[in-house]
Structures are given as structure tokens and as C-alpha cells.
Amino acid sequence: xxxxxxxxxxxxxxxxxxxxxxxxxxxxxxxxxxxxxxxxxxxxxxxxxxxxxxxxxxxxxxxxxxxxxxxxxxxxxxxxxxxxxxxxxxxxxxxxxxxxxxxxxxxxxxxxxxxxxxxxxxxxxxxxxxxxxxxxxxxxxxxxxxxxxxxxxxxxxxxxxxxxxxxxxxxxxxxxxxxxxxxxxxxxxxxxxxxxxxxxxxxxxxxxxxxxxxxxxxxxxxxxxxxxxxxxxxxxxxxxxxxxxxxxxxxxxxxxxxxxxxxxxxxxxxxxxxxxxxxxxxxxxxxxxxxxxxxxxxxxxxxxxxxxxxxxxxxxxxxxxxxxxxxxxxxxxxxxxxxxxxxxxxxxxxxxxxxxxxxxxxxxxxxxxxxxxxxxxxxxxxxxxxxxxxxxxxxxxxxxxxxxxxxxxxxxxxxxxxxxxxxxxxxxxx
RNA sequence: GCCCAGGUAGUGUAGUGGCCCAUCAUGUCGGCCUGUCACGCCGACGACUCGGAUUCGAAUUCCGACCUGGGCGCCA
Numbered sequence: 001x002x003x004x005x006x007x008x009x010x011x012x013x014x015x016x017x018x019x020x021x022x023x024x025x026x027x028x029x030x031x032x033x034x035x036x037x038x039x040x041x042x043x044x045x046x047x048x049x050x051x052x053x054x055x056x057x058x059x060x061x062x063x064x065x066x067x068x069x070x071x072x073x074x075x076x077x078x079x080x081x082x083x084x085x086x087x088x089x090x091x092x093x094x095x096x097x098x099x100x101x102x103x104x105x106x107x108x109x110x111x112x113x114x115x116x117x118x119x120x121x122x123x124x125x126x127x128x129x130x131x132x133x134x135x136x137x138x139x140x141x142x143x144x145x146x147x148x149x150x151x152x153x154x155x156x157x158x159x160x161x162x163x164x165x166x167x168x169x170x171x172x173x174x175x176x177x178x179x180x181x182x183x184x185x186x187x188x189x190x191x192x193x194x195x196x197x198x199x200x201x202x203x204x205x206x207x208x209x210x211x212x213x214x215x216x217x218x219x220x221x222x223x224x225x226x227x228x229x230x231x232x233x234x235x236x237x238x239x240x241x242x243x244x245x246x247x248x249x250x251x252x253x254x255x256x257x258x259x260x261x262x263x264x265x266x267x268x269x270x271x272x273x274x275x276x277x278x279x280x281x282x283x284x285x286x287x288x289x290x291x292x293x294x295x296x297x298x299x300x301x302x303x304x305x306x307x308x309x310x311x312x313x314x315x316x317x318x319x320x321x322x323x324x325x326x327x328x329x330x331x332x333x334x335x336x337x338x339x340x341x342x343x344x345x346x347x348x349x350x351x352x353x354x355x356x357x358x359x360x361x362x363x364x365x366x367x368x369x370x371x372x373x374x375x376x377x378x379x380x381x382x383x384x385x386x387x388x389x390x391x392x393x394x395x396x397x398x399x400x401x402x403x404x405x406x407x408x409x410x411x412x413x414x415x416x417x418x419x420x421x422x423x424x425x426x427x428x429x430x
Numbered sequence: 431g432c433c434c435a436g437g438u439a440g441u442g443u444a445g446u447g448g449c450c451c452a453u454c455a456u457g458u459c460g461g462c463c464u465g466u467c468a469c470g471c472c473g474a475c476g477a478c479u480c481g482g483a484u485u486c487g488a489a490u491u492c493c494g495a496c497c498u499g500g501g502c503g504c505c506a
Contacts, residue, residue, distance in 0.1 A: 027470090028463035047464065064457090079465060100440035100457055100476095108468055109442045109456045114498065170504095186506090212504060213431060223506060304502070346506095353506065401506030415506095426498075 002069070006039035010076035010084040017042055017086070018069045018094065020125060021062055023106055031059060034081075035070060038130055043085040044070050045077075055091045065097035065105055065122070113414060120421060120430055131260035132417060135253055136406045140205060142252045143226055146245055152201040152228065157190035159183055159207060163380050170211035172221075183209035186399060188331065189384045191229040192360060195395040196387030203228040205402065215425050217414040218352050220403060222423035229397035235333075235343040235359040238396045239319055242347055242355060243276050246317065250409065264410060276347070277318040284310055284320050299324045311350030321345045330370035332358035333396075347400070349408040357398025364388035 001016060008015045019035040019042070026032075033044040046059060062068060072088035102119040103111040105126055116123040123129055148154070160176060161184045171182040187204050194202045208225045230238055250271045253261070261269065279287075285296040288306035291313060296306060302320070310318075325334050325342040332344040344358035361367045367388055368378045378385060403418040416422040421430055 023467085025466050025469055026463085027466060030464035030466075032466050032469085034467080043467080045465080049464085077465085079467085081467065102440065104441055104456070106456095106468080111441060112499085115441070208506075210505070214502090214504065215500070216502085217500080219505070225506065301504080303504095355506070399506065404506060 004039040005035065005037045005042045008042055008074060008082075008084060008086065010074070010082075012074040012084065014072070015074050015086055016069065016071035018067065020105075021064050021066050021068060021097075024062070024064065033059075033062075033068075033070075035068065036125070036127075041081060041127075043080045043082075044072075044091075045080070045085045045087055046091075047087070051088060051091075055088055058091045058093050061093055061096070063097050063099050065101055065125070066093060067095040067097075068092060069094055113416060117416065117422065117427065118430070124420065127263045129417075131263040132406070132410065132412070133420065134260045135257050135264075135410065136402075136418060138253055138257050139249055139406055139409075140402065142249050143203075143205065143245065146248055147201075147203045147228065150201070150241075152203045153194075153199050155191065155194060155199070155202045155204050156206065157184070157187040157204060159209070162383075170213075172209050172211045185210055186225065187227050188329075188399070189381075191227055191397060192331070192395065193384065193387045195229055195231045195362075196390060196392045198231075198393075200231045200393075201228070208399075213425055217416075218404065218407070220415055220419060220422055220424060224402035224419075226400040226402050226405075227397065229360075229395055231393040231395045233359075233396045234394070235321075235345055235357065235396050238357055238359075238398055239278075239321075239345055239347075240275075242357070242398055242400065243274050243317070243319075246347075246405075247272065247274050249405070253409065266410065269409065272317045276316070277314055278321050278345075279310070279314070279318055280322040281320055281324065281341075282322070287313060299326050301327055307348070307352070308350075311348065315350060317350075317354075318348050319345045320348060328358065330367065330374045330376070331360050333361050334370075343396075345398075347398070349404070351408055352404060353401075354404050354408065355398050355400040357396065359394070359396040362388065362392045362394045364392070 002018050003015055005017050005019060008017065017035060017037065019037040022034040022036040022041055024031065024033055029048050031046040031048065033046070035042050035044055046055065048056060069092040070086060070088045071090045072086050074084050074086050076083060077085050101122065103115055103122055105122060107126060124133070160174065160181050162181060171185055174181050174183060186208050187206065191202050191204065204227050206225065208223050210221055212219065228238070250269055254269045254271065261267070282298065284302060285298065287310050288302060289295045291309035292305055296302065322341050323344045325332065325340050328342050328344040332342040334342045342358065344356065346353050347355035361370060364385060367385065371378045371381060403415050406418040407415050412418055416424065
């Protein structure tokens with residue numbers, strides 16, 4: 001019976017494992033194999049004079065990264081990694097690996113990210129990469145657990161759509177029979193429509209597509225968005241939910257991912273303090289001006305340099321609130337007493353934006369006016385506007401970038417490290 | 431979209447006009463080695479993105495193409 005490598009302990013008597021040949025050290029009369037599966041690495045020691053001829057014959061055939069099944073007795077040996085080693089009675093080659101390898105799994109020689117992504121299946125055999133995706137999986141699971149526990153309904157909305165959500169961002173056009181269609185940039189309109197349906201609390205974790213030709217370490221053309229929408233809530237409510245969720249994710253990863261964190265040389269995650277600072281937009285641009293010496297006009301976006309300067313000063317997660325209505329989407333709710341300011345917010349990590357959200361406009365006529373004010377045509381949004389005429393509750397929500405969350409949590413240098421098969425300006429395969 | 435940088439063995443690199451039929455490491459192959467843990471030692475194999483130009487001579491300079499990385503704008 002095959003067991004995971006991490007279950008082979010110094011106390012184990014007999015074991016059978018299946019894994020990839022991580023490394024071979026042939027000392028002549030004695031050969032050491034390191035066999036790796038997703039749970040760890042086991043040393044297999046072959047004293048050539050003491051093992052059978054069949055074992056020796058197979059050992060000669062084996063190349064690095066071949067898949068092997070090894071069965072034998074386990075010995076507690078202090079010198080061996082993990083304090084134990086396996087001496088094989090049988091050693092089978094299940095699938096031979098070609099050589100040379102497209103990249104060095106053991107990482108004696110580093111590989112460029114581009115080379116690694118070309119051979120992602122091999123790259124992902126590296127314990128570091130495996131660890132990142134184990135943690136990413138834990139993050140996503142935590143989000144599901146957290147939201148289900150709070151009565152959220154999971155929904156799935158179309159990724160093939162007829163019209164842009166917000167104007168602004170470029171969309172990928174696709175051929176949809178005789179019609180023009182696009183890949184969705186956000187589930188925004190659909191999750192709002194489900195507020196009209198009375199679902200009250202919905203969430204979706206799914207792909208979003210942006211056709212922007214950016215070429216940076218924090219942008220993807222296909223990303224994963226964690227999106228929620230809540231009825232009878234305002235921006236303050238969903239900001240609290242967001243910071244609590246972030247905190248909960250950090251704690252859960254810290255508790256449940258000790259192994260992967262150790263592989264990544266992260267002993268302790270730096271768990272952010274809550275509540276996060278709420279920094280109104282006017283204060284944010286003032287801070288940025290003070291730090292960079294470059295004034296930002298009210299109504300201008302906060303650029304990357306300003307964003308980094310503020311991030312350095314605050315040093316932790318923070319919200320930027322009370323944005324000018326002019327630079328936020330039409331669905332962000334303006335304040336009653338000053339409609340030039342809206343109830344939108346961005347959640348920032350010192351390195352980059354993680355999330356943006358808002359209390360939404362739920363009044364049909366106001367929404368139409370705001371769509372027009374952005375230079376868009378309400379006629380193109382009729383499917384979206386109709387629900388606002390039939391009892392739309394007040395609501396609020398946000399979208400959180402899953403890759404950016406993982407990236408900032410683990411201190412990854414490039415967002416592509418947080419996706420198995422990234423889609424960027426130049427990469428469409430694998 | 432704008433700007434900058436770069437393409438040298440399977441992988442990562444050195445090399446800024448002749449010292450380069452190209453450095454080092456890793457890898458692969460062969461040999462030696464019974465406690466390695468980046469095992470060690472000996473030997474071999476393997477590369478200048480493509481096209482054009484300048485020059486006595488180009489990996490090196492220039493032009494074009496293709497590919498890549500990064501910054502910015504914008505955004506999650």
C-alpha cells in the first residue's frame with residue numbers, strides 16, 4: 001500500500017512510496033536517491049552489495065524526475081533527512097523522464113520566470129511552487145468557508161457578455177455566432193441584479209478578463225476576482241467585512257499552512273492590524289504630495305509613485321475612502337450632502353491595490369443620470385437597469401483580486417507566481 | 431499605448447572589434463569512489479535569435495524583423 005512520503009517516520013517499519021527522482025548521489029558502492037512527492041522528500045539508500053539484482057538493474061535505468069515506486073524497510077538514521085531512510089526491496093520505474101530537463105527542478109541553477117512558465121508542470125514540481133499553490137488553495141477555501149458561514153449564496157455569472165460593464169477598460173471581443181460579444185471584465189452588473197432578485201448576500205470567485213496592454217509584475221489579462229454584494233449594507237459595512245475576511249485569511253493560512261510557509265521561508269506571516277486606516281482621498285493626495293513633492297490635483301487618480309509613497313508611510317493595509325465621483329464608476333453612490341464625492345473605497349496593501357468597492361446606486365433615475373454623466377448610453381444597459389425599476393434594495397459590495405492577495409501575503413515579486421498558467425500581454429500558452 | 435533594457439550550450443551566466451574554432455556553473459554521457467545531503471575527483475559533449483550592412487576581421491558596431499523582461503499610464 002502506497003503511503004505519502006511525509007508519513008514515513010523513523011518509527012515506520014516498512015513503506016511503499018511513489019514519487020519523482022529529485023536527486024541522485026552515486027558514491028560507488030552506495031547510492032542515495034531523493035524521492036519527492038507533494039508531501040515531502042525521502043532518502044532511498046541503496047547499498048549495492050546488499051540489494052537484489054533487479055533493483056540494481058532498475059536503478060541504472062532511472063533518470064532525474066522519473067516517476068518510481070519504491071518499497072522496502074525503513075531505518076531510523078540520524079544522518080538522513082527527516083531522520084529516516086528507506087532501503088528498497090523493490091524499485092520500479094513507472095515513467096521515465098527524458099533528459100535534459102527543460103529546467104532544473106532542484107534549482108541548483110535558477111531559471112527565468114519565462115522558462116519556468118513554459119515548463120510549468122515541471123516548475124510546479126519544485127517544492128516552493130507547490131507551496132504557493134497549496135496556500136492559494138487554502139486562501140480560496142477560507143473565503144468559501146467564511147462567506148458560507150455568513151449566509152452568502154454562491155453564484156456563477158456569465159463570462160461571455162454583450163456589453164462593457166464600466167466603459168473604461170478594454171474588453172476582449174469574441175466571436176459568438178452572428179453576434180458581437182466580449183469576455184466579462186467583472187461580475188459587477190450581475191451580482192447587483194441578484195440583489196434585485198432578493199438573494200441578499202451573494203459571492204462569486206471567478207475569472208475576469210482585461211484587455212489592457214499593461215506589462216507589469218502586478219497585472220494579468222485573466223485574473224481571479226473574489227466578488228461579493230450585500231443588500232441593506234453600505235460601504236462601511238462591506239469594508240468591515242473585507243478587513244475581517246483578510247484578517248481571517250491570514251490567521252487561517254498561518255494556522256493551517258505551516259508546512260508550505262516553511263518551504264517558502266516564511267515562519268510567521270505578518271498579520272495586519274485591524275481596523276485598517278480609513279484614509280479619505282483628500283488626505284491621501286495630500287500625503288502623497290508631501291512625500292513626493294508632486295502635487296496631485298483633486299480629481300486625479302493616485303498614480304503608482306504616489307501609491308507607493310503612501311504605502312511606505314502607512315506600512316500596512318489601509319482603505320482610501322471618499323473618492324471624487326468623477327473618477328469612480330457610475331454605480332458608486334454619491335454622498336447626499338455632496339454628490340461630487342462618492343461612497344467608494346479601495347483597499348490598499350503597501351505594495352498595490354487589492355480591492356475596490358462601494359455602496360451602490362440603487363435608484364434607477366440616479367443611475368441613468370450617472371451612466372449618462374460618464375458618456376455611456378443607458379440603452380446599452382437596459383438588461384441591467386430593468387431590475388432597478390422593480391424594488392431594488394440598497395446594497396454595497398467589492399471585488400478582491402485573488403492573485404494580488406496571495407502575492408502580497410507571501411511577498412511574491414511577480415503576480416505570475418500566484419497563477420498556474422498566467423495570461424499576459426505575450427503569453428497564451430501553456 | 432508610451433518609455434527603457436535585453437536575446438550566448440537543456441538551464442543560469444562571462445565576454446563592449448583581433449587575446450573567442452567563446453568563460454564559469456549546472457546538466458548529460460563515460461570512468462573512480464560504501465554515508466552522501468549543492469557528495470567529491472578525472473574526461474568528454476553541448477551555444478552566439480534571424481536577415482542585411484560596416485570592417486582586413488563582428489558574439490561585440492549599425493539597420494530591420496522576431497522574441498522577452500521591466501517601468502509608466504490604467505487597474506484587481
